[in-house]
Amino acid sequence: MAWLIAGGGIGGLAAAIALRRAGREVQIFERADDVRASGQGITVSVNAMVALGELGLADAVLAAGVRLSGAELRRADGRALMPLHMDAMEAAHGMPSVGILRGALLGVMLEAIGAERVRTSARCVGYRMDGEGVAMRLAGGEEVRGEALIGADGAGSAVRAQLLGEAAPRYAGYTCWRGLADVAGEELGEGGFFEMWGRGARFGGIPVSADRFFWYAAANAPRRGRDEAGEVIPRLRARFAGFAEPVATLLARTAPEGVLRTDIEDRPPTARWGEGPVTLLGDAAHAMTPNMGQGASQALEDAVTLGRCAEGAVAVAPALRDYERARRARAAGFVHASWWAGRVAQWEGGLACAARDAAMRVVPRALMRELTVRAAAMTRVGPR
Ligand SMILES: Cc1cc2nc3c(=O)[nH]c(=O)nc-3n(C[C@H](O)[C@H](O)[C@H](O)COP(=O)(O)OP(=O)(O)OC[C@H]3O[C@@H](n4cnc5c(N)ncnc54)[C@H](O)[C@@H]3O)c2cc1C
Numbered sequence: 001m002a003w004l005i006a007g008g009g010i011g012g013l014a015a016a017i018a019l020r021r022a023g024r025e026v027q028i029f030e031r032a033d034d035v036r037a038s039g040q041g042i043t044v045s046v047n048a049m050v051a052l053g054e055l056g057l058a059d060a061v062l063a064a065g066v067r068l069s070g071a072e073l074r075r076a077d078g079r080a081l082m083p084l085h086m087d088a089m090e091a092a093h094g095m096p097s098v099g100i101l102r103g104a105l106l107g108v109m110l111e112a113i114g115a116e117r118v119r120t121s122a123r124c125v126g127y128r129m130d131g132e133g134v135a136m137r138l139a140g141g142e143e144v145r146g147e148a149l150i151g152a153d154g155a156g157s158a159v160r161a162q163l164l165g166e167a168a169p170r171y172a173g174y175t176c177w178r179g180l181a182d183v184a185g186e187e188l189g190e191g192g193f194f195e196m197w198g199r200g201a202r203f204g205g206i207p208v209s210a211d212r213f214f215w216y217a218a219a220n221a222p223r224r225g226r227d228e229a230g231e232v233i234p235r236l237r238a239r240f241a242g243f244a245e246p247v248a249t250l251l252a253r254t255a256p257e258g259v260l261r262t263d264i265e266d267r268p269p270t271a272r273w274g275e276g277p278v279t280l281l282g283d284a285a286h287a288m289t290p291n292m293g294q295g296a297s298q299a300l301e302d303a304v305t306l307g308r309c310a311e312g313a314v315a316v317a318p319a320l321r322d323y324e325r326a327r328r329a330r331a332a333g334f335v336h337a338s339w340w341a342g343r344v345a346q347w348e349g350g351l352a353c354a355a356r357d358a359a360m361r362v363v364p365r366a367l368m369r370e371l372t373v374r375a376a377a378m379t380r381v382g383p384r
Pocket residue numbers: 006007008009010011012029030031032035041042043044045122123124125152153154155156157158176178216262281282283284290293294295296297298299
């Protein structure tokens with residue numbers, strides 16, 4: 001019997017590849033009609049590239065994206081606050097950070113797993129366990145039997161809802177717009193990651209291909225706000241008017257219909273990720289705010305760890321509990337760190353922001369370099 005995976009996002013596809021490499025048969029069930037439909041860009045951090053390397057995909061991902069040449073936090077007026085030492089991380093761990101279109105990353109993973117293992121327009125609505133494994137229920141009433149069920153169905157996971165009960169995610173107090181500008185990093189003089197901090201607002205971006213630049217803008221706002229069609233770019237221009245270049249250029253070179261607005265949410269960590277032959281993976285297990293660029297990276301680390309625990313395991317449930325034990329603390333650490341990083345980054349008060357910015361500029365660079373390299377070194381993906 002196959003291992004069933006609910007969700008064909010970054011976590012689900014990576015889990016499938018890792019489990020295949022561990023000798024397991026897999027079948028993915030994705031509610032959308034195309035797993036590559038996801039737009040926008042993403043930073044694949046050094047530790048994510050280490051995990052992709054373990055899946056045999058690092059070269060293909062690098063070829064489909066852009067090696068990020070550096071990373072810097074800046075004030076809204078463009079003055080540097082703090083370098084993030086990507087070069088040192090790359091030197092220490094042998095992998096770069098990469099900017100890539102989500103669709104391109106998912107395309108590389110889909111090719112590795114084989115489209116025949118992915119069933120689209122298939123929404124998981126729950127499961128039931130018995131002595132021989134698990135039966136996943138799909139919308140429409142069909143049941144599919146498997147040896148195990150991996151809930152990789154994102155922050156609104158149906159598998160998680162059955163396992164832990166329905167619970168609303170925690171709103172972080174700010175919303176995020178994402179867009180793709182038709183402009184090359186070279187034209188902007190931006191070959192790496194940048195993020196600019198203002199008062200209650202941030203703007204950042206990365207190159208994701210030879211001629212496209214991905215940007216995001218975060219601003220304190222009530223939950224569930226909406227932008228009228230055609231108003232989004234003018235509104236962003238007004239909200240980020242005090243920000244230095246490349247903000248104005250990026251907004252001017254973006255087609256408004258592609259701009260996505262997302263309320264930033266997470267879920268406080270839970271100790272329970274599974275039962276019997278069922279477990280959670282990626283955002284379904286540990287949805288975090290995007291402030292550390294680690295959501296997908298942690299899903300990739302989950303996948304590699306799951307593969308290692310499954311390899312050669314005679315019984316499914318103990319292998320899943322090994323995986324959960326190996327991953328819980330590290331993922332929870334990033335949930336907390338991302339939440340607090342976002343709180344500080346979204347401060348609004350003039351005095352608080354001035355003190356924050358001054359403090360960032362006096363942190364010794366050697367100390368920051370050491371801390372950054374160590375954070376990326378916590379990438380021992382798995383129990384072995
Ligand atoms: C604004 C923003 C910026 C981000 N930037 C970064 C970044 O730069 N770097 C980074 O590492 N992370 C980033 N993240 C986080 C990252 O997007 C997620 O952590 C990552 O996508 C998690 O992958 P996943 O596969 O667990 O979940 P998802 O990407 O949510 O995938 C879940 C999949 O399951 C499918 N699905 C959902 N429900 C069902 C169901 N019931 N049945 C079947 N299929 C279902 C969905 O259609 C989807 O394809 C960002 C997040 C946000 C909101």
